Amino acid sequence: MLAVSDLKIHYRTLAGAVKALDGVSFSVADGEIMGLAGESGCGKSTLGKALIRLEERMQYVGGQVTLDDKVLPIADDRAMNPYRFREVSIVPQYAMSALNPTRRIGRMIDELLEARGLKGATLRPELERRLAILGLTPDVLGMYPIELSGGMKQRVVMVLSTLLDPSLLIADEVTSALDVASQKKVAGALVEFRDRGYVKSMIVVTHDLAILAQVADSIMIMYAGKLAEKAPTRTIVEAPAHPYTRLLLGSLPEVGIRFEEKRLPGIKGRPPSLLSPPTGCRFRDRCPLAFDKCAEEPPFIEIAPGHQVACWKADAHAEG
Amino acid sequence: MTSTTGSSPAAPAAKSGRNEILYFALRNTKLVIGAIVFIVFLLGAIFGPMLATHEPLTFDAPPGLPPSADYWFGTTLFGQDVFSQFVHGLRSSFIVGALGGITAAVIGMLVGFFAGYRGGIIDEVLNMLTNVVLVIPTFAVLLVVAAYLSVRGLGTEAMFIGLTSWPWAARAIRAQTFSLTSRDFVGMARLNGESTFRIIFGEIAPNMSSYLVMTFILLFGGAILTAATLDFIGLGPTDSISLGLMMNYSVMNAALQLGMWWWFVPPGLAITAIVGSLYVMNVGLDEVFNPKLRAL
């Protein structure tokens, strides 16, 4: 069980702090696959990275992350290390190039395991078993990454990332670079791994709502460094409460089309700059329902069991 | 390192474009220091010869004098004014560097643009040509050519250096062009039926202008170094003085044994400083143009 409370992460730049995560609180239950969606630049990857490893420019500003009742020392790179891979793991956005190009895959994995104080040989059978689940033969371990297709690499990375049965897996855009057939396989694998108990809970970041509808138990929508809405997948799809969520879904005429990059045709304007975000509701400029009260920031509150929203109008909608 | 720094996709919206570049440029220590050193020597090359009170090649001074008020950099074994030679040599270096750099940049750009943009057989042929010139030890070619040319001026020297030093630039520009060619705006221009020439110089070149500037800087520095080396072997211009030639004369005439450091230290020091400042400026420019490299 993951619990994040009031997490704040900034990027340091000369122009000032980019407030990429500005007070984010949510939880992911054991066995839950939570989808994470939102326009490009809203802070999805930042959230994913914050839970496992802060990059050089990322600055921890505040908040707490608890995983299975242990507080994760996310601000302390060294103290965090024991948790990485074993408790929290990631399938990065760039899985295509995540493997060292000049090492045979099996050898690289052994070296990594050894560096983490484990024995590659003892884990080998399990590794091969899991590769087989995803339709890969043990041969791949003797190959160089360049010999594998994109989808194969993606699956190898998935198997490696989850090899130590982490409690939480972050999967960032794991399907976006793949062809449709591979997308299906990888998405299926996510569910399969959860069902088999290799991973307790997952955060799946994607632009592809079709994939989310297929794999996620719940979906969380982010907007400009803040949370907009979190609810079970059905609720989000059928009865979204936040105007942004509804526009997001509405701007997708067919399921399966991705709201990728830049502007959404259905929503006028752009997200605000995260350097000096406006006070009040951040969606105010673009929100068709905005009214006086929106000059105050709406709290992220539960309007129904498992359904949280940050919008002054949300209650009315849920009721009406 | 001062805190030059980072922008990102969400960079300051207010300071955009040119302003932002200038803002970071002035705060980049490497670029500023490099530029200052370079400009100091450039000014020396432009105005130095006017300051010189003696002719560079006439033998009208007492021989072998160390630096003094009359002869700021001393005199050679034969009674020539070292300061005058030095500033005239500086001028030669800048001229050869600029001409050689321009020649190489023009060839490198033409080859790189066309190979990268047109692809196919043109690319194959140009690539082959690039590879051949790349593996030939160009210095050896210059050696033979210069040895046979009995009258050589700065221009000839610069041209030969330019003709042999373009391949790496062509290669780098080709790769850049290649990646730009697949972008939307080039595709649009293509669809609109614009000519290759217009697309290359109207769309592609402006989009990699910072890269081209940096390439030229490196070619400029390389040309100065090559020229100095050729001059030192005695294959430089026969009609003027140069920094390499000064080193040649000093070594050939026992300046080392006689400890006449004022004869050989200034020319080498100047070359090192000019070329070094160019390299450092290049690193600085890279940081300015490439937000990822801006150190925090």
Place this chain on the structure above:
Amino acid sequence: MLRYLARKLFIYLLTFIVAVTIDWAIPRFMPGNPVDALVSRIALMPDANAALTSYFMAAFNLDQPLWQQYLNFWWALLNGDLGRSIMLFPTPVTTLIGRALPYTLGLLLPSILLSWYVGNVVGALAARRKLLDNTVLPLGYLLTATPYMWLGILLAWVLGSSLGWFPLAFGYDQSLKAEWTWKFISSLLYHWILPFASLFLVALGGWAIGMRNMIIYELESDYANYLMALGAPQRLVRKYAFRNAMLPQITGLALQLGAVVGGALVTEIVFSYPGLGWLVLSGIQNQDYFVIQGVFLFIIVGVLLANLIVDVVYVIVDPRTRVGLQGDAA
């Protein structure tokens, strides 16, 4: 992989042909007709006159059609005939080159290999270590910007002339006879140190900077990020980064060869070191064109061979070329 090597081989062959053609064409098409100059020089050496004139006729065959001249040139070349020296008539140019070659190789090989190795290690250490980086980087740029001969001159002046620790000139003590005695060998070494050091130092800077930049690039690459996200220790990440950064440095070695050879030539001139550089200088001063042309061809062949070796090594160490999915990795 074989395709990769075959492609390279083809380019080298082409380069060789181009080089030979340049070598053949330059004296024939240069303004100011050097052949005339040569003939007039011969007139000053009565004893050599007859022999040399006939040699000229044979070598240049000026009365034959151009294509015939060209083929003759190749024929002589493939028979190992680079002509005869004018300044030391009638010594064949190949003999002169053979005499000078060991000295040049003795300077070049150790300085190239050692500077490459040490530069890579220093650069790798400097990357991502602020303190070291702040000294290695400026020093590295300074060294690469230094003309080879000038560093040689400085070393000769300070360590040779002023302090008197090392000899200023020649390949060995001129009062000794060239024979394999300890005395001679130690004299060889003693005279070798300064020219070696100046070549080594200038080349060192470039390698260190190159390696530093490559390592930083590798440390920011995706695989490094992934490893660190999985909690891999710095040690492992650096090990991979070092290995991968090394690969482009191997290709770089081939590209730098030409420049280092040029550097060796001028360094020899500074130290009157009896290698190819010195030979070329005397060739230039005496207008001994055969010597210059011969050395030119020799350098070309040497550099091409070295390139080939580098390519083979590269194929062996980089799996990407072996897999054969990547054509031109350079």
